Amino acid sequence: MDRRTVLKGLAGAxxxxxxxxxxxxxxSQGASARTLRFVPQANLAxxxxxxxxxxxxxxAAAMVWDTLYGIDAQLxxxxxxxxxxxxxxxxxxxxxxxxxxxxxxxxxxVLAKDVVASLSRWAARDPMGLMIIPIQQELTAVDxxxxxxxxxxxxxxxLYALAKNNAPCSFIMxxxxxxxxxxxxxxxxxxxGPMKFAKxxxxxxxxxxxxKFADYVPRQEKxxxxxxxxxxxxxxxxxxxxxxxxxAAAALQNGEVxxxxxxxxxxxxxLKKNKNISVDIGDPLGNIGSFRMNHLFAPFNDVRARRAxxxxxxxxxxxxxxxGDDDALWKSLPGFFTPxxxxxxxxxxxxxxxxxxxxxxxxLLAESGYSGQPVTCLVAQDQPITKxxxxxxxxxxxxxxxxxxFIATDWGTVGSRRAAKTPxxxxxxxxxxxxxxGADCITxxxxxxxxxxxxxxxxxWPTSAGTEKEVTSWFEAKSLDEEKAAVxxxxxxxxxxxxxxxxxxxxxxxxxxKNISGIAKGPLPFFWGVSKSA
Amino acid sequence: xxSYILRRIVATLPVMAIVALFVFSLLYIAPGDPxxxxxxxxASPEDVERIRQSLGLDRPxxxxxxxxxxxxxxGDLGTSIFTNLPVSxxxxxxxxxxxxxxxxxxxxxxxVAVPLGVVAAWKAGSLIDRVIMGFAVFGFSLPVFVVxxxxxxxxxxELEWLPVQGYTPLSSGFWPWLENLILPAIALGxxxxxxxxxxxxxxxxxxxxxxxxxxxxxxxxxxxGILFIHALKNAAVPIVTVIGIGIALLIGGAVVTESVxxxxxxxxxxxxxxxxxxYPVIQGIVLLxxxxxxLVNLMIDVIYTLVDPxxxx
Numbered sequence: 001m002d003r004r005t006v007l008k009g010l011a012g013a014x015x016x017x018x019x020x021x022x023x024x025x026x027x028s029q030g031a032s033a034r035t036l037r038f039v040p041q042a043n044l045a046x047x048x049x050x051x052x053x054x055x056x057x058x059x060a061a062a063m064v065w066d067t068l069y070g071i072d073a074q075l076x077x078x079x080x081x082x083x084x085x086x087x088x089x090x091x092x093x094x095x096x097x098x099x100x101x102x103x104x105x106x107x108x109x110v111l112a113k114d115v116v117a118s119l120s121r122w123a124a125r126d127p128m129g130l131m132i133i134p135i136q137q138e139l140t141a142v143d144x145x146x147x148x149x150x151x152x153x154x155x156x157x158x159l160y161a162l163a164k165n166n167a168p169c170s171f172i173m174x175x176x177x178x179x180x181x182x183x184x185x186x187x188x189x190x191x192x193g194p195m196k197f198a199k200x201x202x203x204x205x206x207x208x209x210x211x212k213f214a215d216y217v218p219r220q221e222k223x224x225x226x227x228x229x230x231x232x233x234x235x236x237x238x239x240x241x242x243x244x245x246x247x248a249a250a251a252l253q254n255g256e257v258x259x260x261x262x263x264x265x266x267x268x269x270x271l272k273k274n275k276n277i278s279v280d281i282g283d284p285l286g287n288i289g290s291f292r293m294n295h296l297f298a299p300f301n302d303v304r305a306r307r308a309x310x311x312x313x314x315x316x317x318x319x320x321x322x323x324g325d326d327d328a329l330w331k332s333l334p335g336f337f338t339p340x341x342x343x344x345x346x347x348x349x350x351x352x353x354x355x356x357x358x359x360x361x362x363x364l365l366a367e368s369g370y371s372g373q374p375v376t377c378l379v380a381q382d383q384p385i386t387k388x389x390x391x392x393x394x395x396x397x398x399x400x401x402x403x404x405x406f407i408a409t410d411w412g413t414v415g416s417r418r419a420a421k422t423p424x425x426x427x428x429x430x431x432x433x434x435x436x437x438g439a440d441c442i443t444x445x446x447x448x449x450x451x452x453x454x455x456x457x458x459x460x461w462p463t464s465a466g467t468e469k470e471v472t473s474w475f476e477a478k479s480l481d482e483e484k485a486a487v488x489x490x491x492x493x494x495x496x497x498x499x500x501x502x503x504x505x506x507x508x509x510x511x512x513x514k515n516i517s518g519i520a521k522g523p524l525p526f527f528w529g530v531s532k533s534a
Numbered sequence: 535x536x537s538y539i540l541r542r543i544v545a546t547l548p549v550m551a552i553v554a555l556f557v558f559s560l561l562y563i564a565p566g567d568p569x570x571x572x573x574x575x576x577a578s579p580e581d582v583e584r585i586r587q588s589l590g591l592d593r594p595x596x597x598x599x600x601x602x603x604x605x606x607x608x609g610d611l612g613t614s615i616f617t618n619l620p621v622s623x624x625x626x627x628x629x630x631x632x633x634x635x636x637x638x639x640x641x642x643x644x645x646v647a648v649p650l651g652v653v654a655a656w657k658a659g660s661l662i663d664r665v666i667m668g669f670a671v672f673g674f675s676l677p678v679f680v681v682x683x684x685x686x687x688x689x690x691x692e693l694e695w696l697p698v699q700g701y702t703p704l705s706s707g708f709w710p711w712l713e714n715l716i717l718p719a720i721a722l723g724x725x726x727x728x729x730x731x732x733x734x735x736x737x738x739x740x741x742x743x744x745x746x747x748x749x750x751x752x753x754x755x756x757x758x759g760i761l762f763i764h765a766l767k768n769a770a771v772p773i774v775t776v777i778g779i780g781i782a783l784l785i786g787g788a789v790v791t792e793s794v795x796x797x798x799x800x801x802x803x804x805x806x807x808x809x810x811x812x813y814p815v816i817q818g819i820v821l822l823x824x825x826x827x828x829l830v831n832l833m834i835d836v837i838y839t840l841v842d843p844x845x846x847x
Contacts, residue, residue: 043806045616045617045806045810046572046616046617046618047617048618051572051585052572052573052616053573125581181588183584183585183587183588184588185618187618203627203628203798204614204616204617204619204624205798205802205803205806206796206798206802207798240699240700240796241796242699242796243793243796243802243805244793244794244796246683246794247686247698247699247793247794247795247796248796250686250687250690250691250698250699251698251699251796253691254690254691254694254698256697256698256699256700382809409565410566410809411571411809412565412566412567412568412570412571412809412810412811413565413566415566415567415570415571416565416566416567416570417565419567419570419579419582448578456578458578459579
């Protein structure tokens with residue numbers, strides 16, 4: 001009997017018991033209705049949203065630090081800390097004015113100099129910021145509430161860069177903190193967001209506490225993702241890290257926690273049966289599964305070998321391995337961009353559609369010159385999504401007649417080894433698995449994995465002039481139609497050259513007690529507007 | 535005795551130094567890179583390299599080791615790569631839950647296992663003996679997480695008597711502290727109780743066959759007096775030994791138990807640190823565990839002299 005079987009049995013049995021009328025709170029439960037207890041997706045091991053870019057850090061940081069602009073549910077940047085902005089006629093000078101009355105958690109006012117220091121630190125680490133730095137002429141504070149960003153050439157996506165939700169977000173910190181080297185951690189967690197971080201109660205790996213910031217002045221608009229009025233309805237939010245999904249499920253069922261960010265697929269049916277628990281899709285932008293082939297070494301340095309794999313792979317196999325039998329949780333993805341978003345395209349996606357053609361794939365693989373050499377496939381076993389995909393890939397490659405060197409290890413090792421540019425037999429690799437948050441795959445701006453600029457590209461180091469040309473076209477586009485056209489061409493070029501292999505689009509659930517209301521769907525858990533009744 | 539204890543303490547220092555060097559070397563040659571974990575999945579290789587440099591991970595092995603030893607000699611366990619908090623503070627945060635769990639488990643074991651072992655020896659070959667030993671085999675065979683889930687299901691979800699997860703410090707009250715530890719202690723204690731009960735039975739059986747026991751019986755001494763005054767004291771050496779060695783089992787078992795019951799103890803800290811390659815934290819914990827083992831061994835040796843006057847140093 002394995003552990004998962006045991007926990008499924010336990011959770012299932014407990015659900016039946018609870019739905020049978022045994023749903024009174026546990027004797028141990030004594031938390032106030034003004035405290036929201038939340039189980040995050042992962043451990044909050046550090047708390048510098050610029051230094052470390054894990055999603056869990058970004059999610060916590062969004063409570064503590066505010067941004068100048070915030071992306072809303074329509075994927076549009078909206079003013080947040082900013083009251084107004086002006087662009088010069090030549091598009092090179094941006095002048096921003098802050099809202100009055102903004103305060104940091106230490107009581108100090110938010111000044112333009114704080115913004116300048118914060119943006120400088122952010123830009124050194126963020127892909128869009130790194131595009132601005134080479135064209136930056138100056139970034140200066142004009143007065144306490146006004147700052148100016150002067151560029152050498154227009155950057156039409158400026159507001160998107162300042163509003164975007166993918167890490168690192170351009171969080172605003174006090175100048176003394178923001179002056180920290182972007183590659184070193186900050187030690188003070190003072191922001192101007194709607195909640196304060198209770199550092200004294202932080203037990204890294206176990207618990208993080210956030211308290212309502214009484215002096216926060218929300219905007220008057222309705223909250224929408226990272227934009228609008230961020231009204232905090234509880235006094236405290238406690239993040240309780242639970243490494244064991246069965247424990248999290250049990251704690252949610254007996255009311256020891258209020259909200260579990262992402263229950264694993266196995267336990268969702270159990271939670272759905274519980275009359276005290278609501279379960280719904282957490283993030284409609286979902287995730288895009290992927291595996292990357294190393295473009296530097298045989299066999300995948302030949303586009304025919306990469307295309308052969310694409311011709312044979314079944315996205316359904318990958319998706320069912322990740323989400324199980326729930327058809328509502330996945331869809332095929334003949335492209336790279338997030339379904340349902342404005343730039344989504346299937347141009348050039350025929351290779352991923354229809355019946356899988358193993359004979360043609362084997363023929364193409366043979367034409368590439370593959371002659372049975374080992375294909376080193378790295379798989380992080382401690383991440384269920386990568387493990388599931390790795391198993392499917394191993395089977396796929398074997399069916400294609402490839403000699404698979406399946407290296408199942410932990411994420412720390414995969415993450416380290418994938419950076420090696422040495423040949424697979426000398427510590428390098430041929431393929432590894434990952435996935436990308438759908439929210440990061442809406443535009444080329446935040447989509448690190450789609451870049452194909454050789455040595456500067458993400459692991460696998462693809463080179464595709466066609467893809468890179470269309471990335472540039474998107475940045476220069478002046479209308480949505482131009483953007484769509486550029487991304488369509490980009491999608492085709494990236495598929496033709498197989499920048500990476502998309503394994504499908506999948507969604508995950510979130511679950512909460514029914515005495516909690518106001519939970520919004522989105523790419524991160526939004527705590528504003530969430531209330532709890534006794 | 536005092537000079538013996540002092541000599542033993544001094545002798546622990548080279549042992550701990552060797553352990554430290556071994557662990558440091560092992561981590562250094564093991565695959566995996568904390569910078570990769572810090573940088574996140576979407577980071578560029580350049581970002582990872584910059585983080586490596588800022589953490590000093592690009593420096594030669596001997597420089598890193600020398601720097602670490604120098605800090606240790608000054609009482610500084612270093613700073614966590616991830617949290618930027620002092621390792622000693624992180625260990626301090628986690629020590630309470632783990633010590634609490636181990637203490638309750640140890641007490642539970644002694645209170646349950648030793649009497650069971652004595653009774654089993656007393657009734658050797660009987661149904662009672664077979665039942666007790668059957669339970670011991672059962673307890674020894676079940677993985678900690680299975681027992682943990684079963685207990686959580688019955689006592690937390692079904693009966694709603696106890697919480698399923700978490701830890702409350704003793705400063706918040708005795709019962710809030712204890713209620714969080716009962717289920718994990720039982721889960722963790724099962725294997726331990728089984729082990730100690732079996733050893734106690736075996737040791738008692740051997741002692742009960744000795745001439746002086748026969749003499750005691752012949753003199754008309756009661757069964758309780760024979761078992762608990764004469765026999766148990768003379769069987770105590772192997773029992774104390776196995777209880778001491780069992781501390782190692784407790785530490786290993788605590789890793790799983792703390793995960794199942796979401797207790798923020800040292801076990802979870804260890805696993806988190808290993809998965810993230812948080813070298814300073816791993817090194818600090820290993821040093822601590824080495825010290826605990828040495829201390830436990832020392833205590834066992836001291837207890838030997840108390841229970842068996844023939845043992846002298």
